[in-house]
Amino acid sequence: MTNRILAKLAYGSRYDRVPWAQRVYVRPGERLIREAQWRRLTGRAPIMSRAAYERLRPLGEIEEFLDCMMCGESRQQPLFEPTGGKGWRYHVVRCPACGFLYRNPNVRPERLGDLYSTGYSTFLTGKYAANRQRRYDLTMKAMSPVFDEGKERRLLDFGSGVGLFLELAERRGFDAYGVDLSPESVAQANERLSRARTYFGAPEEVPEIAAGGFDVITLWSVLAHLPRPLEDFQRFRSLLAPGGVLLILTVNARSLLLKAYGSKWSGFTKNHLMFYSPQTVRTLLARTGFAGVAFAHHYGDTIEAGTTRLSPAHAARLRRSVEASDGGNMMRVLAFADEEAIGRWGRGPLTVHRLHD
Ligand SMILES: [Zn+2]
Known part of the structure; x- marks a missing residue:
């Protein structure tokens, strides 16, 4: 919402006909603003031990906590909480050592079938x-x-x-x-x-x-x-x-x-x-x-x-x-x-x- 208001102030209605998913790439200067926002976010978000992170999050029945699979780092930087229709929600962390983004807690491999409904x-x-x-x-x-x-x-x-x-x-x-x-x-x-x-x-x-x-x-x-x-x-x-x-x-x-x-x-x-x-x-x-x-x-x-x-x-x-x-x-x-x-x-x-x- 804030994003939309700021964009309106900065760009008026000039880019209204550009599809939503392309505006960020097309509006002048926006790339630099978004990259600066990202550096600020990853620079400021707290980094915690895995034990501290685990105390923060309830663990679902089909879930497990992970370390970074790319580099083995155990510390966690919580960044995002995507949600969607029918009430799904999960947490995404960033590895402070290598930058890998992953869902944590993640889904246990043997329970993966539970994610895929029929149809x-x-x-x-x-x-x-x-x-x-x-x-x-x-x-x-x-x-x-x-x-x-x-x-x-x-x-x-x-x-x-x-x-x-x-x-x-x-x-x-x-x-x-x-x-x-x-x-x-x-x-x-x-x-x-x-x-x-x-x-x-x-x-x-x-x-x-x-x-x-x-x-x-x-x-x-x-x-x-x-x-x-x-x-x-x-x-x-x-x-x-x-x-x-x-x-x-x-x-x-x-x-x-x-x-x-x-x-x-x-x-x-x-x-x-x-x-x-x-x-x-x-x-x-x-x-x-x-x-x-x-x-x-x-x-x-x-x-x-x-x-x-x-x-x-x-x-x-x-x-x-x-x-x-x-x-x-x-x-x-x-x-x-x-x-x-x-x-x-x-x-x-x-x-x-x-x-x-
Ligand atoms: Zn890593």
Whole structure:
């Protein structure tokens, strides 16, 4: 509310027709203000021992307290308290050592199923499906040349849902597989697909997947849902063939929208557990044996698809704000398993950063 009043005073009604989620990037000077606000917030919010933090928070039946999974730090800096429809609410802390943002208390892995109610798979069809597939196409384009042609390469979509990405992957000629933890989604996906196949369960439980040798693994909006990311990424690394790559699309904890809207940020959804920035995703990849990483900025689907109604000047300003702040609302990451992968795919517009343990 205060935000809205201040913005009205500063900018009048000039930006009223710019969609809400783009205004922060478009209004002159706002990026610097939001970044200053963020430094002030993280500089001033109290940092406490885990014991003191635990005394502050009731622990739900399906929950557990965590230390920072990226660096092992136990101290906690409470920052946000997202809430939403039907009364869900959780707490997000920042690691004072490495800046990682995570839900604390978090959800115990064996109780993860409790978060996903039925009806999840029907929600993922219709207009939503078309928008999702456009987003996949735009991201594959941004990661060129990895996804340009499948050429029978083995691809695993982890958390494949109703098969929206696998459908595109098989069309491009990949030998595509999926795994998902929802049996309804797996059934729907296999109806939709012709050559590609999805399986219910964890990768190590499905012989076709456990055999490994994948050239590409994709994680579309899955990373923020993983309660044990280090274990999962060690497994992904071992499932990759020499020269293999891993693609991640997830919400960006450096988003300018998070800096602007705090607990009301769109990335704090009901089922998200951890929130990565380019910096913390590098830590995750370095610790799990990947050799390199590259990032593609996310400007938003309408901008990238050329269907935006922003004026050219506003669209250009949005792009500049995203680049200057590393602050797109989503993060797109390409991880390289080894030197061979960097040699093969680290070309084009992507800049590869080498990772060292
Ligand atoms: Zn940390």
